[in-house]
Amino acid sequence: MENTYYISNYCSIKNGKASLNGNSQITSSETEIPLVLKNIYKELDLNYRKFFKMDTLSKLSFLAAEMLLKTPTEAIEERDIAVVLSNNASSLDTDRKHQKSIADSTNYYPSPAVFVYTLPNICIGEICIRHRLYSENSFFIFDDFSGEHLFDYASSLISSKKSNEVLCGWVNVDEENYEAFMYLVSTEKSKIEHTTKEINRLYQEL
Amino acid sequence: MHKIFVSYNNIISSLGFNSKTVVNAISKEKSGLSLIDNPDVLPHLVFASVINDVLLDKAYAEISTNQEHTRLEKMMLLSMDNVLKISEINITKKTGLIISTTKGNIDAIDDDNSFQPKRSYLSSLANSLKAHFGFTTEPIVVSNACVSGILAIAVAKRYIAIGRFDEVIVVSGDMVSPFILSGFDSFQALSSERCKPYDKNRTGINIGEVAATALVTSKSENLAPEAVEVLGDSACNDANHISGPSRTGEGLYRSIKNALKEAGITSEDIDYISAHGTATNFNDEMESIAFGRAGMSTVPINSFKGYFGHTLGASGLLETILGMHSLANNTLFASLGFEELGVSQPLNVVKTTTKKPLSIFIKTASGFGGCNTAVIFKEVNSIK
Secondary structure: OOOOOEEEEEEEEEOOEEEEOOEEEEEOOOOOHHHHHHHHHHHOOOOOHHHHHOOHHHHHHHHHHHHHHOOOOOOHHHHOEEEEEEEOOOOHHHHHHHHHHHOOOOOOOOOHHHHOOOOOOHHHHHHHHHHOOOOEEEEEEOOOOOHHHHHHHHHHHHHOOOOOEEEEEEEEEEOOEEEEEEEEEEOOOOOEEOOHHHHHHHHHOO | OOOOEEEEEEEEEOOEOOHHHHHHHHHOOOOOOEEEOOOOOOOOOEEEEOOOHHHHHHHHHOOOOOOOOOHHHHHHHHHHHHHHHHHOOOOOOOEEEEEEOOOOOHHHHOOOOOOOHHHHOHHHHHHHHHHHHOOOOOOEEEOOHHHHHHHHHHHHHHHHHOOOOOEEEEEEEEOOOHHHHHHHHHOOOEOOOOOOOOEOOOOOEOEEOEEEEEEEEOOOOOOOOOOEEEEEEEOEEOOOOOOOOOOOOHHHHHHHHHHHHHHOOOHHHOOEEEOOOOOOHHHHHHHHHHHHHOOOOOOEEEOOHHHHOEOHHHHHHHHHHHHHHHHHHOEEOOOOOOOOEOOOOOOEEOOOOEEOOOOEEEEEEEEHHHEEEEEEEEEOOOOO
């Protein structure tokens, strides 16, 4: 690939800790995911009621995106930021809740508020609504975190002029495990070059 | 930049197990929808398009004796097997495998299912397809709600364009399951009648199941007679609502506009629209607004949902393959179930199957999460 792009910012949420550009921002003493996410929401001083309707995967993704995009220097929607996320467990965390609601025909209570979250890309929708991103978006599933694929796809979106910047990441929720890792790919020169090696290095730092 | 083509293809469905058989059935306006009266599937009657298990197992027995595959895997393996045979491609380290599905083996999370719950992970499905044919690259699963199938073609094109792959097998599949039916039913989106996309009296969607496969390649030799070139593609979000489409059709409009721009053509060059047309009030209305804004109100348009129902993560690929055959046969297929326009903006819905010279079509889809995709295709063989 001829063009070099850059990772302008990156963040993570894992083990009760939310970090931005490698620096710990928020630490929660809670161990259960919903409480950790509620802590982070409070610490970020947000006032966004839709947050409380989201499933865990969307909450996690929303908060990570919030940390990266919260103080825009210009209107976010003018920046044309694509959203490309990935994980291993798809929406299984919510799928299990929906399954529970239909497993017993004598206690049958499927709910549209749950069912809508049985798709992994809903969290992308939540991010796009919040930041008014009418941009390219896609959700991928892999065995494990794949810096190589995210690199390829983000590079392709920018070089083919489909997007100016790409919000990339890995957001996974499965049973009691959760992790979010997100970064912004930009054409503007900064310290970290956008390479598979650097993406993997930042992910390993978690 | 190299041209990128969609070539050999297959459809496994209630209307047949290869594209030719399925297209023949459609040309006779035969629907694969039937009434499902099974309380284990849904507490009330519903129309759906379901693949016959006996026929599926019989066809599968001809390609494999491995009984460790789930029902969906059998459908997808059969579909891929057909395309690999007719295309005669050799799988190399530059051959990609892209899988589009919304729910994969979701039935495996049910305690009563004979397969382990771990089979419900989409990467488990992907690895099972990869292993069967000996792909050497890591499979890429696209799970982006109801645009997955058409987005997968755009993704294949993008990976080929940057040089990661020379060719990609794109396979899509989703099943009719209690999981899916109960969910759409909770939204009160299911119709108890045959669906009627864009019609004044439409009453909601039918769900269907298919597996579909297409070879996406940069090689211009040995293309299928119905092969098309991918001219442009885009997948934009509505940024409006997670379970309802934008009132202005914003994401779909932007997707169409961007795809036209990349293709270097205008809306006047489009001969035919293979649209999403789920037959819900909101979806069909939104599409009429987006196509109106894009200057496509008079372009012939159809929805294939009246033949197969909504096949979820497979619908985009299925309907692209049918679009390719429309061009190859110079035929606009009837939008089954349509009688009288029931959307606020004019649309030129295909009422009866008609012969017409066709060269370029656009495939669009929209889904939960506010996602939309538009891809423009041009026929390669212009021998009419």
